[in-house]
Amino acid sequence: MADINVGLFGLGVVGEGIVKVISNAKNANAEIKRICVKDSSKKRNVELKPGMITQQREDIFNDPEINLIVEVINDPDAAYEIVSEALKKGLSVVSGSKTMIARHLPELIELQRKHGASLLYDASSCGSIPVIRNLEEYYDNDLLLEVKGILNGSSNFILSRVFDHNENYENALQTAIDLGFAETDPSFDIEGFDSLYKLIIITVHALGVYVKPSDIFTYGITHISDFDINFAKEKRVKIKLVAQVVKISESRFTMFVMPEFVPKSRYIYSVDDEYNGVVIRGECYDRQFMFGKGAGSLPTASSILSDVVAHHHGYKYGYKKMGYKDTPVYTTDVLLKVYVRFSDTPIPDLLPFHSILERYSSQTLNYVVGEIKLKDLIECDKILRNPDVFVINIPRFFEDN
Amino acid sequence: MADINVGLFGLGVVGEGIVKVISNAKNANAEIKRICVKDSSKKRNVELKPGMITQQREDIFNDPEINLIVEVINDPDAAYEIVSEALKKGLSVVSGSKTMIARHLPELIELQRKHGASLLYDASSCGSIPVIRNLEEYYDNDLLLEVKGILNGSSNFILSRVFDHNENYENALQTAIDLGFAETDPSFDIEGFDSLYKLIIITVHALGVYVKPSDIFTYGITHISDFDINFAKEKRVKIKLVAQVVKISESRFTMFVMPEFVPKSRYIYSVDDEYNGVVIRGECYDRQFMFGKGAGSLPTASSILSDVVAHHHGYKYGYKKMGYKDTPVYTTDVLLKVYVRFSDTPIPDLLPFHSILERYSSQTLNYVVGEIKLKDLIECDKILRNPDVFVINIPRFFEDN
Numbered sequence: 198m199a200d201i202n203v204g205l206f207g208l209g210v211v212g213e214g215i216v217k218v219i220s221n222a223k224n225a226n227a228e229i230k231r232i233c234v235k236d237s238s239k240k241r242n243v244e245l246k247p248g249m250i251t252q253q254r255e256d257i258f259n260d261p262e263i264n265l266i267v268e269v270i271n272d273p274d275a276a277y278e279i280v281s282e283a284l285k286k287g288l289s290v291v292s293g294s295k296t297m298i299a300r301h302l303p304e305l306i307e308l309q310r311k312h313g314a315s316l317l318y319d320a321s322s323c324g325s326i327p328v329i330r331n332l333e334e335y336y337d338n339d340l341l342l343e344v345k346g347i348l349n350g351s352s353n354f355i356l357s358r359v360f361d362h363n364e365n366y367e368n369a370l371q372t373a374i375d376l377g378f379a380e381t382d383p384s385f386d387i388e389g390f391d392s393l394y395k396l397i398i399i400t401v402h403a404l405g406v407y408v409k410p411s412d413i414f415t416y417g418i419t420h421i422s423d424f425d426i427n428f429a430k431e432k433r434v435k436i437k438l439v440a441q442v443v444k445i446s447e448s449r450f451t452m453f454v455m456p457e458f459v460p461k462s463r464y465i466y467s468v469d470d471e472y473n474g475v476v477i478r479g480e481c482y483d484r485q486f487m488f489g490k491g492a493g494s495l496p497t498a499s500s501i502l503s504d505v506v507a508h509h510h511g512y513k514y515g516y517k518k519m520g521y522k523d524t525p526v527y528t529t530d531v532l533l534k535v536y537v538r539f540s541d542t543p544i545p546d547l548l549p550f551h552s553i554l555e556r557y558s559s560q561t562l563n564y565v566v567g568e569i570k571l572k573d574l575i576e577c578d579k580i581l582r583n584p585d586v587f588v589i590n591i592p593r594f595f596e597d598n
Numbered sequence: 599m600a601d602i603n604v605g606l607f608g609l610g611v612v613g614e615g616i617v618k619v620i621s622n623a624k625n626a627n628a629e630i631k632r633i634c635v636k637d638s639s640k641k642r643n644v645e646l647k648p649g650m651i652t653q654q655r656e657d658i659f660n661d662p663e664i665n666l667i668v669e670v671i672n673d674p675d676a677a678y679e680i681v682s683e684a685l686k687k688g689l690s691v692v693s694g695s696k697t698m699i700a701r702h703l704p705e706l707i708e709l710q711r712k713h714g715a716s717l718l719y720d721a722s723s724c725g726s727i728p729v730i731r732n733l734e735e736y737y738d739n740d741l742l743l744e745v746k747g748i749l750n751g752s753s754n755f756i757l758s759r760v761f762d763h764n765e766n767y768e769n770a771l772q773t774a775i776d777l778g779f780a781e782t783d784p785s786f787d788i789e790g791f792d793s794l795y796k797l798i799i800i801t802v803h804a805l806g807v808y809v810k811p812s813d814i815f816t817y818g819i820t821h822i823s824d825f826d827i828n829f830a831k832e833k834r835v836k837i838k839l840v841a842q843v844v845k846i847s848e849s850r851f852t853m854f855v856m857p858e859f860v861p862k863s864r865y866i867y868s869v870d871d872e873y874n875g876v877v878i879r880g881e882c883y884d885r886q887f888m889f890g891k892g893a894g895s896l897p898t899a900s901s902i903l904s905d906v907v908a909h910h911h912g913y914k915y916g917y918k919k920m921g922y923k924d925t926p927v928y929t930t931d932v933l934l935k936v937y938v939r940f941s942d943t944p945i946p947d948l949l950p951f952h953s954i955l956e957r958y959s960s961q962t963l964n965y966v967v968g969e970i971k972l973k974d975l976i977e978c979d980k981i982l983r984n985p986d987v988f989v990i991n992i993p994r995f996f997e998d999n
Contacts, residue, residue, distance in 0.1 A: 214882070218741070218882055221740070222739050222740050222741070223740055223923070223924075224739065224740055224919075224922045224923065225739055225740070319736075324883075325880075325882070325883035325886060326886060327732055327736040330735070330736060331728055331732070334731070334904075334908060334911075334913070335720075335728040335731060335904050335908075336904070337904065337907050337908070337911075338623050338625065338626055338900075338903050338904065338907055339622070339623050339624055339625055339626070340619070340623070340900055340903070464889070467868070479726075479900060480896075480900075481615070481619055481726070481896035481897055481899060481900035482725075482726035482890060482891055482896070482897040482900045482901075483890075483891055483897070484890070485726060485727060485888070485889065485890035485891075486887070486888070486889040486890065487886070487887070487888055487889075488865070488886065488887040488888075488889070489883060489884075489885070489886035489887065490883055490884055490886075495881075495882035495883070496882055496883040496884070498882060499739075499741055499880060499881075499882035499883045500883075502739055502741070503735075503736050503737070503738065503739065506738050506739055507735060507736075507738070510735075510738075510916065510918070512735070515911065517911070518625075521625045522624065522625065523624075
């Protein structure tokens with residue numbers, strides 16, 4: 198019998214990848230014992246031993262031979278039920294459910310502490326790129342200043358089609374869905390929520406602070422127009438959907454997800470198609486860049502395998518930074534420089550700009566470039582979601598280039 | 599008193615960086631207690647408490663409060679003496695001495711096992727990029743196929759000056775030395791030995807196999823000429839000094855360090871100046887890319903700090919892959935495609951090419967492009983070091999592009 202007997206929840210694209218990867222990993226000493234699915238009559242694309250599939254959670258939880266739960270289901274509420282039940286029973290879990298983890302991380306940390314079981318979830322953020330474990334272990338010191346990156350493959354794929362292949366936004370979105378680069382609900386990706394949840398998890402391991410999803414400005418790419426794309430092309434920059442957490446002083450940090458103008462000199466400029474790229478900036482090492490496939494069946498499954506093996510070697514997240522003296526405090530009281538394009542919505546009257554640096558108007562479209570506080574963007578969130586409005590961050594370095 | 603009381607060996611560029619970084623790391627709970635140097639009268643660029651410096655190793659080894667040795671000296675023989683003495687006393691060590699580690703890794707692993715002390719050396723390979731720890735822990739499975747990269751900052755800096763700034767080789771070398779990008783002896787970098795030692799360490803953690811330095815083909819950039827550079831520019835590729843370890847089948851792998859033609863489509867094409875970049879290729883995740891500052895005082899010191907903190911949390915390298923069933927076997931019986939430029943040395947007569955694909959001759963310079971076994975390159979090593987000869991690897995993908 199294998200050392201690790203896995204009870205798997207979920208047999209979608211990622212679940213099937215896990216079955217393939219684990220059965221081929223001859224040195225992992227792991228085996229999938231039972232798989233719990235929503236619909237056991239569905240046809241599967243992997244070979245399974247008879248009787249492996251069940252619709253009853255108890256068939257997994259009551260099997261004394263199963264010593265590790267792997268959870269990769271799409272429904273965050275059901276995932277939370279399963280993962281908390283496992284942890285309460287002292288069973289350790291490897292999970293890929295970013296939404297569930299980002300929403301419930303404080304409770305999940307508490308459950309791990311109370312019941313001595315562990316929860317690993319490197320696959321939840323940037324698929325095969327080992328961001329979480331490196332932030333927890335390797336960048337486990339006071340030098341870290343910023344983590345910034347393209348965390349969502351499908352929105353990035355769409356933006357790449359638009360920029361490099363001159364496709365229009367609607368076609369690009371359809372291609373992404375057709376090729377399987379978009380998640381179940383495309384709005385989850387293109388509205389920035391996928392990036393947001395990953396950013397929340399990253400921030401816990403980067404700075405030791407948990408921030409609730411509802412407290413973070415999250416603005417996707419749904420309203421992007423040809424006008425914005427041409428504007429960016431004229432300036433020789435790309436528009437990317439960027440998630441970032443940045444220390445703005447010794448004691449404060451900010452975080453948000455929004456489109457950003459990215460000049461060629463930046464590492465993330467070259468992160469195209471369905472790829473993810475993360476820049477880790479620190480006091481001594483300047484910028485480090487990690488790049489790879491962020492999603493997809495096998496890349497995510499390979500990351501799950503890494504966590505399965507790490508668990509077997511006794512690895513747990515220490516959440517060490519949460520215990521540091523003077524963990525920095527989250528603030529939205531920071532000045533951003535933004536481009537806001539609009540037609541009917543009277544943006545300059547409605548948004549409390551600190552200063553307006555540029556104005557452009559024509560018979561159809563207008564834009565302003567101005568400085569505004571992040572907290573005021575959050576206040577005006579509803580206005581920014583009018584269909585004629587689109588906001589793009591202009592990071593400070595943009596001025597220097 | 600701090601939890602970690604460090605005895606530091608070496609106060610060169612990296613040693614001084616370590617003093618700065620550790621004294622600023624408020625959550626690391628580490629303190630440097632004593633520093634052993636070769637010449638205690640030398641002026642230092644960091645502030646030190648009186649009495650910290652000594653020339654006597656025993657002042658560190660006999661201090662009962664010191665519970666961790668950090669070793670960053672330049673002399674590999676002295677480094678080996680110090681590190682083995684420490685391990686034998688049960689004292690754990692963090693080291694940055696790649697030459698020493700690459701030469702003595704089997705003995706050092708044995709000493710760790712025998713005496714229960716641990717040796718961490720992530721700083722020895724690619725400075726601030728966490729390559730070793732990720733190979734050991736995260737890519738700890740059967741999926742890994744290849745690790746390939748630019749591991750030496752100074753030779754890469756020189757090649758960047760030559761390619762992007764049209765400097766000649768001699769000027770570029772001098773600039774590298776002037777800016778401090780070259781190590782004590784520049785031949786160590788430009789002849790490929792720095793890359794070789796890093797590659798040996800990487801291979802132990804990537805595939806679980808130790809290969810002696812003398813068994814590995816190592817060919818630097820000393821003989822590069824304007825002719826080679828123009829040849830590369832005409833083909834729109836760069837010449838980079840590349841170190842690689844590649845699985846060529848389930849049971850066999852090869853490794854070598856040599857200049858390579860790199861087309862624009864490859865990640866390492868954009869690794870310029872003093873930067874390092876490593877591509878990790880695996881069965882499920884395709885290619886992942888890690889990029890950052892590979893050397894320098896503070897980047898290396900930040901990596902040392904990561905190891906110091908990891909040691910404090912009980913981390914040790916498990917050398918797990920060395921215990922895997924069917925670890926792959928090192929072979930040099932593989933066919934490479936190479937470009938060999940020459941003037942007087944009759945290369946086509948002397949080298950046992952499997953096939954010659956292209957020939958060029960002129961009144962001054964000639965080249966051939968041919969297929970040859972790696973073991974025959976090793977056999978003909980002396981010929982290849984004639985001053986009129988220069989060899990460049992043409993990786994298989996080069997044909998595809």
